[in-house]
Every structure is written in structure tokens, then in C-alpha cells.
Amino acid sequence: xxxxxxxxxxxxxxxxxxxxxxxxxxxxxxxxxxxxxxxxxxxxxxxxxxxxxxxxxxxxxxxxxxxxxxxxxxxxxxxxxxxxxxxxxxxxxxxxxxxxxxxxxxxxxxxxxxxxxxxxxxxxxxxxxxxxxxxxxxxxxxxxxxxxxxxxxxxxxxxxxxxxxxxxxxxxxxxxxxxxxxxxxxxxxxxxxxxxxxxxxxxxxxxxxxxxxxxxxxxxxxxxxxxxxxxxxxxxxxxxxxxxxxxxxxxxxxxxxxxxxxxxxxxxxxxxxxxxxxxxxxxxxxxxx
Numbered sequence: 001x002x003x004x005x006x007x008x009x010x011x012x013x014x015x016x017x018x019x020x021x022x023x024x025x026x027x028x029x030x031x032x033x034x035x036x037x038x039x040x041x042x043x044x045x046x047x048x049x050x051x052x053x054x055x056x057x058x059x060x061x062x063x064x065x066x067x068x069x070x071x072x073x074x075x076x077x078x079x080x081x082x083x084x085x086x087x088x089x090x091x092x093x094x095x096x097x098x099x100x101x102x103x104x105x106x107x108x109x110x111x112x113x114x115x116x117x118x119x120x121x122x123x124x125x126x127x128x129x130x131x132x133x134x135x136x137x138x139x140x141x142x143x144x145x146x147x148x149x150x151x152x153x154x155x156x157x158x159x160x161x162x163x164x165x166x167x168x169x170x171x172x173x174x175x176x177x178x179x180x181x182x183x184x185x186x187x188x189x190x191x192x193x194x195x196x197x198x199x200x201x202x203x204x205x206x207x208x209x210x211x212x213x214x215x216x217x218x219x220x221x222x223x224x225x226x227x228x229x230x231x232x233x234x235x236x237x238x239x240x241x242x243x244x245x246x247x248x249x250x251x252x253x254x255x256x257x258x259x260x261x262x263x264x265x266x267x268x269x270x271x272x273x274x275x276x277x278x279x280x281x282x283x284x285x286x287x288x289x
Contacts, residue, residue, distance in 0.1 A: 056100055057097045057098075057100050057111055058111070058114065060093050060096055060097035060100060061093075061097050061111075061114050061115050061118045062118075063093050064090050064093045064094050064097065064115075064118040064119075064122050065117075065118045065121050065122065067086045067087070067089050067090035067093065067122055068086070068087070068090050068118070068121035068122030068123070068125065068126045069121065069126075070082075070083075070086045071083040071084075071086035071087050071090070071122070071126035071127075071129075071130065072121075072125060072126050072129050074086065075126070075129045075130040075133045075134070076129065076133065078133065079194075080130065080133070080134050080189050080194035081189060081190065081193055081194030082194075083126070083130050083186075083189070084130065084185075084186040084187070084189035084190045084194065085186070085190070086126070087122060087123070087126055087127060087130070087182050087183070087185070087186035088183065088186050088187070088190070088257070090122035090123070090126075090179075090182070091122075091123070091179045091182060091183050091186075094115070094118070094119065094122070094123075094179050095179070097115065098115065112162060113162070116158045116161070116162055119154075119158055119178050119179065120154065120155060120158060122179075122182065123154060123178040123179050123181060123182030124150075124151050124154035124155060124158075124178060124182075125151060126182065127150065127181065127182040127185035127186065128147045128148070128150050128151040128154075129147075130185055130186070130189065131147055131150065131185050131205075131209060132144055132147040134189060134194075134196075135197065135202050135205050135206065136206065136209075138202060139202075139206065146206065146209060146210060146213075149210075149213050150181070150209060150212070150213045153213040153214070153216045153217050154178045154181060154182075154213075154216055156216070156217050157175050157176070157177075157178055157216040157217055158178060160174070160175070160217075161173075161174075161175075171223065171224060172221040172222060172223060172224055173221065173222045173223075173224050174219060174221060175215065175216050175217055175218050175219065175220060175222070176212065176215035176216045176218070176220065176222055176265065176268065177216075177222060177224075178216065180222070180261060180264060180265070181212050181213075181215075181216055183257070183261045184208070184209075184212050184261050184262070184265070185209070187257045187258035187260075187261050188205060188208075188258060190253070190254045190257065190258070191254050191255060191258045192254075193254060212265070215265065215268075219272075220268050220269060220272045221268065221271065221272050221275065222264070222268035222271075223267075223268070223271070
């Protein structure tokens with residue numbers, strides 16, 4: 001009897017030991033699985049934090065911000081012509097960095113946001129400070145209100161572009177681009193070599209700046225020129241036209257850029273009006289069918 005009880009007791013203890021070992025293996029495997037899951041989550045979080053950006057477009061965008069910063073400093077010191085030239089250079093760099101990113105196929109969401117932040121400085125804050133120091137300051141309180149209105153319209157224009165750029169036709173911009181608005185202020189200054197202007201000219205600039213601010217947040221469509229491919233072959237006449245335009249700008253560097261920008265503003269209004277008329281003319285034909 002005692003031997004039987006001992007065997008039963010040994011069997012029970014052996015069973016308990018096996019169950020303890022199995023439970024230990026299960027808990028260790030569960031803890032390992034949880035640890036691996038946590039490590040995988042950490043690796044995924046680190047990968048999300050890492051941001052990749054192409055070096056060349058990033059350098060060009062940084063140069064854009066630098067030009068805007070110089071424009072602000074020179075405008076505050078009363079060096080209006082130098083500030084205007086800095087904004088014009090920033091506009092050229094802004095057109096170049098986007099094209100370089102597309103050619104090298106290094107476009108990214110970070111690059112788009114970085115470019116927008118640079119545009120806020122170079123074509124939002126800098127032209128607003130320049131226009132206030134050059135003309136709008138003489139209008140008192142309403143002058144800084146108009147300068148701020150220009151700035152906030154530019155910021156809203158960039159925010160709308162970042163959220164709706166994929167829904168708009170690639171041939172057009174919805175609203176006046178902020179570089180074009182900044183170029184309007186800069187070329188207005190270079191038109192008179194940065195010198196003070198009379199009362200009538202100040203009123204004209206005041207009204208035009210109000211119109212430019214509205215155009216940035218309007219639904220007027222402006223050509224983007226993104227589809228121009230400078231890498232492919234073009235007719236010889238195209239080169240002649242480009243050379244002629246460069247010669248004209250070099251001959252009258254203060255006058256021609258201003259009227260080119262003004263022509264771009266007016267052309268967008270005309271083209272939008274024509275497109276609306278065509279769309280209205282096509283609707284009755286579809287209904288008749």
C-alpha cells in the first residue's frame with residue numbers, strides 16, 4: 001500500500017513539474033512574442049521619424065529662404081532696391097528647385113512643405129515688409145493693415161495649394177502664385193530704382209497691391225508652365241525668341257520685368273474669363289444632345 005501511495009505521489013509531483021515546465025515555456029514564449037512586437041513597433045516609429053530629402057533641392061530651398069531673409073533686413077534698413085533684387089533672385093531659385101526635384105525624381109512631401117515655408121518668408125513676409133517700408137507706411141494704420149492682408153492672403157494661398165494641388169489641373173495654378181505676387185512688389189520697386197514715389201503713384205500701388213492680395217485667394221487660373229521641357233529639342237525659332245527676350249530685359253532691366261509681371265496678372269484674368277465662357281457655351285450643347 002505504501003509503495004502504491006508513493007508511486008501516486010511521485011506521479012502527481014511529476015505531473016505538476018511537467019505542468020510547471022509547460023507553463024514556464026508558454027510564459028517565456030509569450031514574453032518573447034510581446035518583446036518582438038514592441039521592438040517591431042519601435043522600429044516602425046523610428047522609420048516614421050526618419051525623413052529623407054534630396055540634397056540639391058534642399059540647398060536651393062535654403063538659398064531661397066536666405067534671399068528672403070536678406071530682403072527683410074535690407075527693407076528694414078531702407079535699402080529698397082537691394083531688397084527687391086533679393087526677392088527677384090528668390091523667385092528664380094524657387095522656380096529652379098522645383099524643376100530640379102522633378103528632373104531628378106526626388107520630390108517628397110517634406111520637400112513640398114519645406115518649399116512652402118520658404119515661400120512664406122521670401123514672397124510673404126519680405127514683400128509685406130518691403131511694401132510697408134517703401135509706400136504703405138505713409139498711409140498710417142490702414143497701411144500696415146494692407147501689408148498684413150497681403151501676408152495672410154499669401155499664407156492662405158500656400159495652405160490651399162498644399163491641400164488641393166493634386167486636384168487642380170497641372171497646367172494651371174488656382175489663384176495667383178505667391179512668387180508672382182512677390183515679384184509684383186519687387187519689380188514695382190526696381191521700376192523706380194528703389195526711390196520714393198509721389199502721392200498719386202502711392203495710391204496706384206496701394207490699389208494694385210489690394211488687387212494682387214485678392215488674386216492670391218481667388219479662383220482665377222494662372223498658367224503654371226510646369227510642362228515646359230527644357231531638356232528636349234525645340235525649334236530654332238524658340239531659341240531666337242528666348243534670346244530676344246533676354247536682350248530686351250537686359251536693355252531695360254527696370255521696366256520690362258514689371259510689365260512682364262503685370263501682363264501675367266492680366267493674362268490670367270483674361271484666360272479665366274475665356275474658359276468660363278467656353279464652359280457656359282458647351283453646357284447647352286450637351287443638354288440638347
